[in-house]
Amino acid sequence: MKVLVVGGAGYIGSHAVRALEDAGHEAWVLDNLYQGHRAAVPADRLIEGDLLNPADLAAALDKTGAEAVMHFAALALVGESVTNPAKYYLNNVVGTINLLEAMRERGIWRFVFSSTCATYGVPDKVPIDESEKQLPINPYGDTKLAIEKALDAYCTAYNMGAVALRYFNAAGSHHSGEIGEDHDPESHLIPIVLQVALGQREHVTIFGDDYPTPDGTCIRDYIHVEDLCSAHVAALERLKQGELMKLNLGTGNGFSVKQVIDACRKITGHEIPAMMGERRPGDPAELVANASKALEVLDWKAKYTTVDEVVESAWKWHKDHPNGYGD
Numbered sequence: 324m325k326v327l328v329v330g331g332a333g334y335i336g337s338h339a340v341r342a343l344e345d346a347g348h349e350a351w352v353l354d355n356l357y358q359g360h361r362a363a364v365p366a367d368r369l370i371e372g373d374l375l376n377p378a379d380l381a382a383a384l385d386k387t388g389a390e391a392v393m394h395f396a397a398l399a400l401v402g403e404s405v406t407n408p409a410k411y412y413l414n415n416v417v418g419t420i421n422l423l424e425a426m427r428e429r430g431i432w433r434f435v436f437s438s439t440c441a442t443y444g445v446p447d448k449v450p451i452d453e454s455e456k457q458l459p460i461n462p463y464g465d466t467k468l469a470i471e472k473a474l475d476a477y478c479t480a481y482n483m484g485a486v487a488l489r490y491f492n493a494a495g496s497h498h499s500g501e502i503g504e505d506h507d508p509e510s511h512l513i514p515i516v517l518q519v520a521l522g523q524r525e526h527v528t529i530f531g532d533d534y535p536t537p538d539g540t541c542i543r544d545y546i547h548v549e550d551l552c553s554a555h556v557a558a559l560e561r562l563k564q565g566e567l568m569k570l571n572l573g574t575g576n577g578f579s580v581k582q583v584i585d586a587c588r589k590i591t592g593h594e595i596p597a598m599m600g601e602r603r604p605g606d607p608a609e610l611v612a613n614a615s616k617a618l619e620v621l622d623w624k625a626k627y628t629t630v631d632e633v634v635e636s637a638w639k640w641h642k643d644h645p646n647g648y649g650d
């Protein structure tokens with residue numbers, strides 16, 4: 324299939340481009356390079372354009388003859404979404420509706436959407452399955468839930484076929500060593516801890532150790548980016564018109580902030596000083612996926628299941644590319 328990967332110059336999207344090509348699809352990228360990197364994608368497959376400019380979307384769909392869209396483009400800093408919600412609702416909600424409209428005008432019905440476990444807010448029960456209530460506790464999660472709801476309506480009314488993939492915490496890098504995570508600013512735990520190992524930060528701050536977890540720090544489910552992307556390809560190939568699938572993507576294993584830091588110490592051989600800090604507003608104590616529905620529907624499960632494997636993969640990228648893509 325010809326697939327337009329929107330946000331494909333970003334962290335997860337650039338790995339999805341590789342996974343699509345490996346599976347025999349033709350992947351094209353549309354990105355405004357706000358967070359994306361030119362060097363993360365083949366130059367002859369990159370189209371620069373913005374979700375908020377409908378003419379860019381029309382041109383990219385027409386040029387590529389896309390039969391499907393994978394949509395990674397979003398703003399994803401939880402804190403910024405609280406202080407500047409307008410930026411988030413515009414980019415993530417209005418931008419995505421622009422994209423769906425451009426697809427609809429052209430009869431393109433296949434849509435793979437990056438949703439998030441942040442749509443669950445504070446879950447009643449962990450591991451979290453897809454029937455958990457969705458009550459996001461910040462505008463970022465709310466923008467993703469708004470699109471899930473729009474997709475439900477679009478699939479029913481306009482016979483689109485879509486999947487909302489609710490990722491837990493993406494981490495790691497591509498096995499080739501050529502692409503990896505490079506966000507500016509960086510907010511995610513594993514790259515921050517590895518920047519300490521590289522001497523780029525003096526210490527990592529642990530956001531609270533008084534949570535109701537065994538060591539008092541928050542527990543998350545760290546899913547390897549290549550596992551995430553193999554699920555995207557499997558989901559793309561199973562889309563059905565008139566149906567919205569909603570699937571968690573995680574490993575089913577939770578690791579605490581302290582366990583992540585210990586894994587980084589072991590793998591890098593660096594002492595990695597850690598300081599205790601205040602809780603970060605809006606952090607649930609524990610988010611771990613029940614990913615059994617993805618196994619049932621996609622015949623998919625994560626291959627990387629321990630935090631050591633994920634950290635090793637992330638470290639390979641960060642130590643060889645201490646300045647990321649350097650752009």
Ligand SMILES: NC(=O)c1ccc[n+]([C@@H]2O[C@H](COP(=O)([O-])OP(=O)(O)OC[C@H]3O[C@@H](n4cnc5c(N)ncnc54)[C@H](O)[C@@H]3O)[C@@H](O)[C@H]2O)c1
Nearest residue numbers: 330332333334335355357358359373374396397437439493
């Ligand atoms: N990283 C995670 O742990 C995680 C977890 C759950 C969900 N997600 C979601 O997965 C997706 C990808 O995340 P990521 O970590 O790769 O983010 P990223 O910032 O690395 O990639 C997003 C890409 O979209 C592009 N983009 C943003 N707004 C755009 C616009 N208006 N027009 C064109 N391009 C635009 C950016 O330039 C960037 O290249 C996001 O939708 C995010 O919300 C990420």
Ligand SMILES: O=c1ccn([C@@H]2O[C@H](COP(=O)(O)OP(=O)(O)O[C@H]3O[C@H](CO)[C@H](O)[C@H](O)[C@H]3O)[C@@H](O)[C@H]2O)c(=O)[nH]1
Nearest residue numbers: 399439440441490491510511512515528529530541580606
């Ligand atoms: O310097 C840091 C950074 C993070 N953390 C802790 O490490 C854990 C992981 O934090 P991340 O910021 O790496 O990721 P989140 O768990 O906040 O991820 C959330 O935000 C992401 C947006 O990028 C995704 O949408 C994801 O699905 C959603 O749960 C949290 O307990 C956080 O408090 C620290 O202790 N210190």
